[in-house]
Amino acid sequence: MKSYILAIAGAVILSAALTAILPSGKTGKFIRGMCRLVVFSVVAAPLVSLFSEHAVKLGAAEVGYDENYLLKCAELLSKEDERRIEALLAEEFSLTAEAEAERGTEENFPLRKITLKVSPNGIFGQEEHINMAERIGSALSEAFGYAPELVEVIWYD
DSSP states (O other): OHHHHHHHHHHHHHHHHHHHHSOSSHHHHHHHHHHHHHHHHHHHHHHHHHHSSSOOOSSSOOOOOOHHHHHHHHHHHHHHHHHHHHHHIIIIIOOEEEEEEEEOSSTTOOEEEEEEEEEOTTOOSHHHHHHHHHHHHHHHHHHHOOOGGGEEEEEOO
16 A cells, blocks of 8 residues: 555656646647656556456565476476486496486475486396495485485386
8 A cells, every 4th residue: 555655646746847847838738648647547556456357566566487487497407417417327336327307396496306217237136236226325415415315216227
């Protein structure tokens, strides 16, 4: 309500100032008419919003989320995560891996899940795979701060 009153007062004061300094010719009459139109539109804005489906809020604009933009940002961050993870696994463990990272569209694009499809490259036996999965999880946690419980390692031949 306060912003509405300030908007009306500002429009009236601006209109009065322009009326006082304008010449009395055709241009002055035109500008005075435009000032009246501006004052009228400021006064009538809340009435129009009562009848319209998309209400105009004075003072505090209502902002919605652009879902497509958020999805694209989450996708780009996921691709960057995948690239970094694959590089770390190749460098640190000499493993060929295909990483899939999934990020949410909420605030700060939280990491939801990391799925790694890893070729064993000479690692034999199920126990070694389990130990290696734990080492990969702790390496990702140490290097990037990812929670180890988000990492799922799938071994394939």
